[in-house]
Amino acid sequence: MSDKAASAAIPNNLEAFWMPFTSNRQFKKAPRMFVAAKDMHYTTAEGNKVLDGTAGLWCCNAGHSRPRIVEAVQKQIAELDYAPAFQMGHPKAFELAARLAAMLPSPMDHVFFTNSGSESVDTALKIALAYQRAIGQGTRTRLIGRERGYHGVGFGGISVGGIVNNRKHFGTMLTGVDHIRHTHDPVRNAFSRGEPEHGAEFADDLIKVIQLHDPSTIAAVIVEPVAGSTGVLIPPKGYLKRLRELCTQHGILLIFDEVITGFGRIGTPFATDYFDVMPDMITTAKGITSGVIPMGAVFCTRQIYETFMTGPEHMIELFHGYTYSAHPVACAAALATLDTYEEEGLLTRAADLASYWEAAVHSLKDCPHVIDIRNLGLIGAIELESIPGEPTKRAFSAFLKAYEDGILIRTTGDIIALSPPLIISKEQIDELFGKLRKVLENNI
Numbered sequence: 207m208s209d210k211a212a213s214a215a216i217p218n219n220l221e222a223f224w225m226p227f228t229s230n231r232q233f234k235k236a237p238r239m240f241v242a243a244k245d246m247h248y249t250t251a252e253g254n255k256v257l258d259g260t261a262g263l264w265c266c267n268a269g270h271s272r273p274r275i276v277e278a279v280q281k282q283i284a285e286l287d288y289a290p291a292f293q294m295g296h297p298k299a300f301e302l303a304a305r306l307a308a309m310l311p312s313p314m315d316h317v318f319f320t321n322s323g324s325e326s327v328d329t330a331l332k333i334a335l336a337y338q339r340a341i342g343q344g345t346r347t348r349l350i351g352r353e354r355g356y357h358g359v360g361f362g363g364i365s366v367g368g369i370v371n372n373r374k375h376f377g378t379m380l381t382g383v384d385h386i387r388h389t390h391d392p393v394r395n396a397f398s399r400g401e402p403e404h405g406a407e408f409a410d411d412l413i414k415v416i417q418l419h420d421p422s423t424i425a426a427v428i429v430e431p432v433a434g435s436t437g438v439l440i441p442p443k444g445y446l447k448r449l450r451e452l453c454t455q456h457g458i459l460l461i462f463d464e465v466i467t468g469f470g471r472i473g474t475p476f477a478t479d480y481f482d483v484m485p486d487m488i489t490t491a492k493g494i495t496s497g498v499i500p501m502g503a504v505f506c507t508r509q510i511y512e513t514f515m516t517g518p519e520h521m522i523e524l525f526h527g528y529t530y531s532a533h534p535v536a537c538a539a540a541l542a543t544l545d546t547y548e549e550e551g552l553l554t555r556a557a558d559l560a561s562y563w564e565a566a567v568h569s570l571k572d573c574p575h576v577i578d579i580r581n582l583g584l585i586g587a588i589e590l591e592s593i594p595g596e597p598t599k600r601a602f603s604a605f606l607k608a609y610e611d612g613i614l615i616r617t618t619g620d621i622i623a624l625s626p627p628l629i630i631s632k633e634q635i636d637e638l639f640g641k642l643r644k645v646l647e648n649n650i
């Protein structure tokens with residue numbers, strides 16, 4: 207893009223847009239604008255190429271502007287732009303649900319469509335409550351989340367979530383929510399490669415919560431199999447299995463929030479496959495359409511679905527849904543995304559690249575201020591020592607410098623999180639970490 211075209215691409219007035227999860231004033235002084243994207247790269251308004259180290263926001267798993275997906279979306283808008291989501295259907299919604307069900311381990315074979323991860327989480331929590339009531343366990347109204355969990359920004363999600371800044375401004379949120387401890391244990395597990403050795407016993411926190419409230423009051427536990435937004439916390443070996451055992455033992459539903467781990471991020475289609483632990487529901491979004499069109503989905507077991515299929519047939523069974531649930535354009539995008547994943551083997555590609563990626567992430571161990579490194583599949587995190595009195599500043603400076611140097615990284619607190627599109631090449635992994643090393647060595 208020429209300089210003239212680039213300056214034309216930046217609007218004169220940046221004021222009106224209140225940007226989400228952004229330091230608005232800092233951004234508007236020195237805007238960082240993307241105007242195009244293709245495969246592994248963004249193009250900035252100035253015409254620079256930026257290597258995408260984060261798959262957008264953990265979502266563009268197939269890379270950017272992939273032809274099959276672009277064509278499917280264009281075709282769908284021209285053919286059927288919208289169909290009412292309630293009491294009407296369209297073929298692609300059913301086709302997509304069936305394809306997703308076939309990808310999941312049995313008996314997880316029903317799909318409720320939403321438009322985002324936050325909506326998926328709220329949907330799963332509501333289904334959990336309604337399910338317990340439907341099976342005569344209506345006293346089970348408590349929801350259990352985990353410290354440092356991120357489940358989006360709806361009131362349900364922030365209530366079970368465990369990130370202080372996402373909660374403290376917003377009143378009392380849902381009542382009847384409790385949290386178990388997070389699993390981050392840098393004293394025992396710093397610089398672990400893959401799943402950390404220590405910490406399966408953190409799952410036993412649930413016993414304390416159960417003893418405190420009595421199991422008859424608890425509907426569901428929700429956790430991210432790998433906590434992403436809070437800085438990449440990999441579950442200790444055996445932790446998720448233990449959590450599953452406890453939930454089963456006490457009649458509590460287990461929900462895996464797979465909004466980032468779903469669709470190939472850790473080398474299997476879903477984290478449930480990787481860890482061989484079967485939850486009762488899975489929440490997804492992001493990679494379902496490779497980020498192209500907003501969409502989310504909640505997967506649940508046949509038993510949960512069947513529980514609702516009672517009463518007179520003309521009656522609605524679940525009083526929940528969104529105007530844009532299973533939107534035709536989103537369904538078309540998702541079907542083409544699944545085709546792309548399948549044709550290119552992307553849902554297992556992270557497994558092939560995992561050891562190369564792991565070596566690359568851990569090669570930064572000797573860089574200044576690095577206090578921990580974590581990885582799994584195509585996820586990596588580099589935790590930096592905070593500048594005394596100025597938390598988040600060191601990682602944010604690294605983010606700005608990295609952007610100038612042509613790589614997109616993401617930071618949360620003083621942690622750098624990396625999660626590139628699943629099409630990344632080994633050369634691009636080298637480029638990403640070569641540039642990141644320079645950033646970290648450059649006095650941030």
Ligand code: PLP
Pocket residue numbers: 264321322323324325327356357358359430434435463464465466491492
């Ligand atoms: N759950 C998890 C685990 C996430 O990582 C996210 C987003 O990053 C969400 C839920 C919320 O998704 P959305 O931003 O699409 O609402």
